[in-house]
Amino acid sequence: MAKVQVANVTVLDNPSQFCNPIQFEITFECIEELKEDLEWKMIYVGCAESEEFDQILDTIYVGPIPEGRHMFVFQADPPDTSRIPVNDALGVTVVLLTCSYRKQEFVRVGYFINNEYSEQELRENPPPQPQFDKVIRNILADKPRVTRFKINWDDGSNSLGTNITEGIEAQSTVEESTQDVPSAFTENTQNSMEVM
Template identity: 55%
Template structure:
């Protein structure tokens, strides 16, 4: 049984310039005390061809985590374009928001991201070299792919088999606890 339940992930700037940071508001419930902090990461998939182009945009440790509903904002820098193959700068890719406890990933939320020129004219007649100052990203927030992994929590003896599900929207709650992001 999972001790931490993700309730809602809101991307505060789903449509933005390619170079703008990603800003998330994450709400989760903790149903039992935890000994350690939770690590959150945002990964940008630079190319479908190879993981070598994946970039960890940022990570943060959240804790101590009190029992109850917790919420925090997580901001991650935009990907470094020089680490992405030129042919993969435009078009559809993926970002992955992950959460781990004691180095064991227990949830992953994936979103499709479309990087395209701002104007129809530039989309139809793109310059030879990609001009990222004129590229906007759009995160498809309505269809996240949520994968849950059963892990060994503090009081568990052994992890259960993995589980997976598609998210069809989050649940929001009132009465948030404050959590420290470091």
């Protein structure tokens, strides 16, 4: 059983100018004390066809974690626009929140983002080079996609083999069922944070 459950994620300052920081308020529950840190990452998918353009916007470490309910705001600078392909600058992309314990990812929450110009004229006649200072970022906050992976939470090595194998099988099942989804974004059947 997972020792950490994400209870809620709230997108802050949304919609927002593309160049503003991206902010999430994350609430999670820990069913027993964790002696080591949780590693949280925020990843911006720059291009659906290639992970080469994914950007880790920030990584933070939270811990050690006492038993109970915890909440924090995860804020990161916007993506580096020079690393986003021109053809993928506008339209729909994805931002991912991942959490790992002992370098084992156990949860991934993904949100679709719609980037478009705030001015009608620019939407109808987009310039050849994107003008990010005039782009509005809208994170589709009510439609998160949640993926969970089984990991080994314990110090003991007795259960390590079983748990790692189960984790690999769980990940393979998710990836096989979502072949048409961008490689950096796996999808679960659970579409609401309320069912977490």
